[in-house]
Amino acid sequence: MKSNKPLQAPPERILVIAMQYLGDVLLATPLLHSLKTHYTEARIDVLVYRNTVAMLEGNPDINYAITTPNRPKFTDYLQLLPQIFRRYDVTITLQTGDRPFLYSVLASPFRVSVVPPKKSTGWWKRYFMQRWLEHDDNDTHTVLQHLKLLDLLEIPRKFSLIPPQIKDAQQLALRLPCLADGSRYVVLHPHPQWTYKRWTIEGWVSISHYLINSGYKLILSGGPADSEKAYIDEIADQLPENVINLAGQVTLAELATIIAGATLFIGPDTGITHLAAATGVPVIALYGPTNPVKWAPWPNNFNQNTNPFHKVGNQQVNNILLCQGEADCVPCHLEGCDRHRQSRSHCLETLAAETIITAINKVLNLSTTSNLQS
Known part of the structure; x- marks a missing residue:
């Protein structure tokens, strides 16, 4: 779904919020690859849990991985805030939780996110998004659900998963x-x-x-x-x-x-x-x-x-x-x-x-x- 707010294209700085488990971060790499293929000059950062960042080692589609603990303390929030606050043109959020939602609102004026279905907790989050997609936990593969977010931005889909890569x-x-x-x-x-x-x-x-x-x-x-x-x-x-x-x-x-x-x-x-x-x-x-x-x-x-x-x-x-x-x-x-x-x-x-x-x-x-x- 779309709001009336247009996207200033092409965005120069994009943040993808993928605060999930290890395998989920890997399943986000087709979205990252699609973004980098479409916005070749953009800076693409990701926000992930500290214990999952290794899944992105050597990934050529991202510039920087920002990490946060699974259960952050107040000092962790203080460290994260200056790294993301209004530093991005676009945020793309891959989960419906409260912390990813908050980080998205803080990071960018143009927000794309998966949101909870109507009549469920957090249904109201869609009203803070410029583009949104209802979460489907049963009938849509996770890779496809991520890529559907890019459909809202008219970005062509790339389906390849990018595994971590070693140098030697x-x-x-x-x-x-x-x-x-x-x-x-x-x-x-x-x-x-x-x-x-x-x-x-x-x-x-x-x-x-x-x-x-x-x-x-x-x-x-x-x-x-x-x-x-x-x-x-x-x-x-x-x-x-x-x-x-x-x-x-x-x-x-x-x-x-x-x-x-x-x-x-x-x-x-x-x-x-x-x-x-x-x-x-x-x-x-x-x-x-x-x-x-x-x-x-x-x-x-x-x-x-x-x-x-x-x-x-x-x-x-x-x-x-x-x-x-x-x-x-x-x-x-x-x-x-x-x-x-x-x-x-x-x-x-x-x-x-x-x-x-x-x-x-x-x-x-x-x-x-x-x-x-x-």
């Missing part, structure tokens, strides 16, 4: 010879941020043995949190010693490079699975409660104004094979069976390793089944 890939190859010696390797990322998105340790161990017996080297990836490293260690302890455990040992940009050289990536509904999709490598994504229409990985080279995936069923689009838990309630759009982030999800607990092995065979064109080991 050769140095990384010295640490991991499998990146340069032609080895066939598979990257597994078993641990999502929230428990309700987890598959089973038994499942990860089973498919790991299958891949090893099929002749592939194995890399386990994970973040630096102690709980995440402990989870990965529990899997690694049941595998041969030559399995490479990189949990907490590489940056996001380094991990993107590692994944890009893999034969296959397998992961749950998490930001790293979105990252893998952006590299173009074949991806098997394990989904349960989450709605794939809204949150499935965006397929590589999918340049269409339509949702890539349907709500229900195992599906393949370009480099993404989405394997969904089998239950009548899938996807429930809820935080697991107990309705909180540390909940179990029955649909993922009952997702059989054989189902994922079938997907592996399809992606890797394996016609025979190796002996499974427990």
Whole structure:
């Protein structure tokens, strides 16, 4: 929707507010790329949470990333205010929350934002925007919803996700010879941020043995949190010693490079699975409660104004094979069976390793089944 206020084109300074989770920041990169392609001379900055800025490392479409804590103190607000107050011609806000709204109002006289639907909390925020779009949490993929904001400015869409980039890939190859010696390797990322998105340790161990017996080297990836490293260690302890455990040992940009050289990536509904999709490598994504229409990985080279995936069923689009838990309630759009982030999800607990092995065979064109080991 539009107000009567015209945009002074072309804007010289643009701020994109993307205060979301790690994967959400990556899903904002098509919007950033569209902006930079259209406004080639503009300065484009982003405002993100401090723990997500690594997803933008080396991104050629932005000039500067302003960071803020997830839970800012008063002193954090004082530090942020002079960085944004009336410093931009346009702000584009990708979420409906109160803090992004406030920052948008402070930063620019011309504001474009997604806003809450009518009859919901915060519906009134649209009246402070020069262009706005109602948030759709069910039927529009996140990438497309972001790009619809650019439609309000008559900016052509670019659909490519831009993964973080490292400066010295050769140095990384010295640490991991499998990146340069032609080895066939598979990257597994078993641990999502929230428990309700987890598959089973038994499942990860089973498919790991299958891949090893099929002749592939194995890399386990994970973040630096102690709980995440402990989870990965529990899997690694049941595998041969030559399995490479990189949990907490590489940056996001380094991990993107590692994944890009893999034969296959397998992961749950998490930001790293979105990252893998952006590299173009074949991806098997394990989904349960989450709605794939809204949150499935965006397929590589999918340049269409339509949702890539349907709500229900195992599906393949370009480099993404989405394997969904089998239950009548899938996807429930809820935080697991107990309705909180540390909940179990029955649909993922009952997702059989054989189902994922079938997907592996399809992606890797394996016609025979190796002996499974427990």
